[in-house]
Amino acid sequence: MTLKNHIPFIGALFIALLLFSCNRTVSEGKIRIGFSQAMTNDDWRRSMNNAMQLQASLNPDIELTIKDADYDVQRQIEQLEELISEKPDIIIVSPIQSKPITPVVQKAMDQGIPILVVDRKTQNQKYTAYLGADNIEVGRTAAKEIISSNTKDSIRIIEIKGLSGSSPAEERSIGFNQMIDQYGSARVVATIEGDWEKESIQKPLRSLYSGTVNADYIFAHNDRMAVGAWEVLRDMGLEDEVEIIGVDGLSGPNGGIQAVKDGILKATVLYPTGGNEAIKLALRILNKESVPKNNILSTTVINDVNADIMKNQYDRINEQQHNIEQQITAIKDLEDRYYAQNNLLKIVMALSSIILALALYSIYSIFTIRKKNRQLQLTNEKITVQRNQIEKIAEEVKASNDAKLNFFTGLSHEFKTPITLIISAIESLHETARDKGGKMMNELELIHNNSNRLLRLINQLLDFRKVEDRKFTLRASKTNLYKFSENIINDFKREAKKRNIRFKLTSNNEALEVFIDRNLMDKVYFNLLSNAFKFTPDNGKIEINIEDDADGNTVNIRFKDSGIGIPENDMDQVFQAFFKGSNNRKSSSGIGLHLSKEFVEMHKGSIEVKSVRGSEFTVTLYKGQAHFDENEIITEHDLIDTSIIDFTSEHLVDDNYLIQAPSDEAEKYTVLIVEDNRDLAAFLKNKLQLEYDIHLSDGTDAVEKALETIPDIVLCDVNLPGKTGFEICEILKKDLRTSHIPTVILTALGDQDSYVRGLQSGADLYLTKPFSYSILVQSIKSLLYNREKLRYYYTSNIHHIEDTDSFGNIEQQFIGKLNTLINENLGNSDFSVENLAESLNISRVQLYRKVKAMMGISISDYIGNLRLEKAKSMLEKTSLTISEIAYSNGFSSPNYFSTAFKGKYGKSPASFRKSS
């Protein structure tokens, strides 16, 4: 634990100790005195309690507890029991009655608690000590006072006794009667049993006086009953006839001394409470001093002789007592203040110590923190320097890596164009050489095969980077899997035949259609088959089996060969990049299978390998399209018309397949080739010029050339000096004069973004390099064919196309506008093609070429056709004369109209009307 962790604990402990030491001990070392008082409803008892408390307060060690039994014997017993259980050091008891209290007093003694009996006694002597005046003596003194003051011959006395069963009552009576009996002329004429209170005696006294009893003296066992007796006598008018003597002799306005002074009582016998003496005696007992069993307090008579003196004495004593009490209070206050200040001082000291400790610790901490901060700063600076170095190195590494990769990618792209050219040239030579046969043919085939192989390798390298960069986006389209597979294996049939390898394709569902990215899946097939052919010896066997899981949602494509197989150890690495089998002695890039796996997984499918007598690769694909994202499905029109393009003829031109180009030179279509690679441009021109009129542009004047020639088709590269192919395409498609021209984008950019960009620019076809010449030719033909179809549509719907935006098609808008202008001027035989071109905002030649390209006829023929069509419908629907119809449709004469009509429809207008 650090110092810091200790500080709160030490502080708390320190304060606790200080606070503890500040408090006055509550019980430890205290003298616990329990006092069971009989009652506190009279002054004598109150005076007793006061005297005890005062005496106790002189000794701070005394803890005095007073329990008031309130004149209830049972209660006093219970309270004594309570005191016993609290185990005080000593118990003082003033019993209400002797007998009932005796056992519990004895019990305290038995339990070893010293017990001091005061005033009234218990029945036996089983207590530690007794303190009180001698009540027999009290009785005697009272009797003596009567006898000595008497002047009569005989004395009649009424004795008013205290509570029966309490020792003072018994003893006072004994002493009194003893003395009276000794004096012959005195006698007790009546006895009243009181209970120490005046109410108990007044009624019996009244009845005594109302009867025969008469007395000279009344001796009451205490002053309260004595005053009560006086009240009765006063009420009866006898107060001067009887002398009353009481006991207690208390000072104060209601006390016996005052009653004597007031002439109410003849005398009172002093019966001291002994409160202070009781405490003193208790301390002595606890101090184990030897004390007498009976401690008798002295008594005396107070009468008119000494009442004043006694009163004065008591007043003085009371005054002194009062002073003492005040001093005690003052001392207590001082003491409390002392303790409070003492405590405060200690707390202040404690807090000061803590503050000092904290201050020291803070200073220590500040130094430590500063030191640590300095260290951290240094470390931080070091780390920053290191990080910067690492970043710099990483940047350098990245830059060098990027540079290498860019170089490598660029180079690979660069390779593609020459290789395309080489392959195309070889294909061309191959055609020529085929007829001649022999050695040249073989060599050409060798060059051809190896060029293709080289191209595949380059493509694989480029694909590998694309896969690493996660740049591939799947473009899946619905494909007949059997036909697709069949097309691919055609490429390998020649090799199979040459090496006498049994090569076959089987399927349990030849009609099965799946969603695949044909380009990627073609690469998977090619890799797996190349692999199989590489490792299968001559006369071996290679099989592709397509198994449609009819009940399930998958299809398995198995590629099985009878080759050398794959060693068990290599199995789990087969699909890792740059893997080469331990039993493979042939050259290998090691990325083919890795790419195959990536491509299959892009289809959410899986590829597995087994090796039992040869290798068996199983590609599992899902049926349907639910497992693809929406954007992975090619939903828009497929740019390559797959019904026309034959995948197998990728490198071999099949003459039978080509649509024969028109033989008539004049009828040749025009092709504008926009390509800055002179070799490729020359090659394409060379190949295509047999069938087409070729115009060339290196890209700098592509738009101008297109506007000038209005070609039938534009082939356009993307990366060009000046505008990109996409931009050129966009301009042409937006211009009314050229918007009808089919555009083919030729590019090395095979990524999704470029493809989308191509589509957005309005290109009709997007061919990635290296493209197969045969596919290019076929695509050109297909686009021209589509244009023919469109042309047919336009010419046969001349009337229905109106000047409206609703088609959203620039061509239809063009024809709509053209038709409106022509229709508006049908009756005007002077309306010329120039007027029309002017209204359309294009040149006469451009209008001529556009209409020719779109509809295959000249603009004047088009206007003529429109007039004839209109006239034909008027012949059918109206009753206008033939000459009216001829003029209203802009024919200069009815004769010319008839000739033209017959030329087009084979009938004269008159016979047409008749027949319809």
Ligand code: FRU
């Ligand atoms: C007070 C008192 C005194 C009397 C004493 C006897 O309660 O009644 O008047 O002297 O008790 O125990």
